[in-house]
């Protein structure tokens with residue numbers, strides 16, 4: 660892991676820097692590269708633009724590690740309202756949520772109850788509810804939540820991280836419940852005994868895991884979603900999908916808003932199902948620092964915004 664990445668991920672945890680950054684208009688300006696705006700309406704508006712290009716959307720309201728169950732209730736209520744907007748919008752739009760944004764740090768049962776409520780509502784309007792994966796201390800609980808919700812609602816997906824050494828075993832065990840899986844590389848600072856430190860190892864693991872997901876797709880044992888901006892890797896996996904006889908509609912490619920946009924358009928025009936994850940909300944600091952850590956050169960956007 661590069662020194663810059665380590666420093667940026669450490670900075671992501673600082674409440675002091677969080678307060679400082681969110682008060683600075685130039686930082687807020689710099690975040691616009693990765694989010695169309697803080698209001699849910701900004702996200703819905705951006706999604707309509709993407710729809711015109713044939714791209715679907717996954718929405719997420721930023722926020723994590725809530726410290727009060729009342730705040731988690733408010734997040735659940737927000738999403739219930741948001742599903743009404745989605746139903747009325749005609750968008751191919753879905754929602755992705757972090758378990759700690761529904762109070763996982765405070766109560767597993769409450770978090771599960773909220774996820775079940777949201778999964779039922781999401782399913783009633785024909786959408787997939789996505790469960791994000793946070794740092795490695797949450798993986799067991801997140802997978803337990805996924806299994807509990809999946810046993811009642813088929814349209815629910817979970818994120819797995821290729822950098823974790825445990826993920827091949829997690830994937831094999833999930834295949835028995837025909838999961839919907841978004842495979843990502845992983846965005847958190849993890850110790851070496853838990854996650855690969857060298858990017859090439861993560862990239863190799865990503866290929867092998869995605870290949871396994873694609874093999875399972877034709878039999879209906881997995882709905883694979885490639886959550887990465889690594890276009891050469893996606894191109895190699897598209898070739899593997901063809902080799903395994905997986906039809907284009909049997910897997911999807913998801914990327915973040917503002918990253919590799921031309922690549923997203925090219926993949927869409929090649930006939931792939933492409934969805935863009937759009938974030939909104941005011942609690943963007945930690946999420947934004949993870950985006951900087953993924954590509955430390957992004958810090959120059961902050962500097963440029965400061966210079967106007």
Ligand code: FDA
Pocket residue numbers: 790791792793818820841843844845846847886887888889890913914915918919936949950951953954957
């Ligand atoms: P990689 O880092 O190799 O980047 C490939 C190329 O993409 C780079 O060369 C660069 O061109 C471009 N790129 C990547 N990141 C960029 C950035 N921030 N700014 C500008 N360009 C960039 N993680 C997690 O731990 N839990 C989760 O739930 C999710 N959810 C999630 C959903 C979706 C739809 C995506 C696309 C990603 C996530 N992630 C995530 C984040 C993921 O773990 C990972 O940190 C990022 O996707 C960056 O890795 P890449 O796969 O893009 O590869």
